[in-house]
Amino acid sequence: SQELEQSPQSLIVQEGKNLTINCTSSKTLYGLYWYKQKYGEGLIFLMMLQKGGEEKSHEKITAKLDEKKQQSSLHITASQPSHAGIYLCGADIGSGGGADGLTFGKGTHLIIQP
C-alpha cells in the first residue's frame, strides 16, 4: 500500500485561482519535502518541513506540516501558468530523522487554464 498518499491526483485550475495539494501518511513524517517536476525531467526542490506546525512560503507557494507531522499541504495563491507541472511530496517515514532515502507520493498533476 502507498505509504504516502497525495491528493488530488490531478487538478485543473483557472489562472488566478488558489489551490491546495495534500500529502498524508499514517506514519510520522521526518523531513517532508515538496518538489515540482516536469514530466521526464528532474525534481526542483521547493520546500522542506521538519517541525510539527511548521509553515514555509516561497513566492506564492506555502507549505505546512501539521502538528502531528502526518499531513502536509501545499497551497498556491493566485496560480499562474508557470505553476503547472507535477508536484511530489517526499518524506522520510523511517526513523532516520530526515537522513534517509525518501518515500514519495504518486504526485499531483497540476494544469493551469488561461
Add this chain to the structure above:
Amino acid sequence: GAVVSQHPSRVICKSGTSVKIECRSLDFQATTMFWYRQFPKKSLMLMATSNEGSKATYEQGVEKDKFLINHASLTLSTLTVTSAHPEDSSFYICSARVGQGIPLSYEQYFGPGTRLTVT
C-alpha cells in the same frame, strides 16, 4: 544552491549490454547519495543508498548484482545497469544529501534524471 548533475540524460542500449549512469554533486560534497527509479504514472521509488567509501544499501526487491552502485568520491556516484533488459527501461534519478544547521537537518537535491531505454 546545490546542483546535482547526471550523465547521460538519455541513453538507448541493446538488451544484454550494460549502462553506466553518473551522478555528480557540482558545488558541494555528498557522503550520501540516493538512487531512485520512476515508472510512468507512478511515484519515485528508492532503489539504494550510496555511501562514499562503503557498500551501497539496497532497498528490498532491488537486485544488487543487477544495479551496481559505486560511490567513488565525495562528488560522484555511479549506477551501472548490468545485462539490461527492456523491463529495466525507466527514468533514473539520483539525489545528494546535504546536512546543515544546528540542530542538523538534511536536504536532498535531485539530478535531472536519466532516461534509459533498452531495446
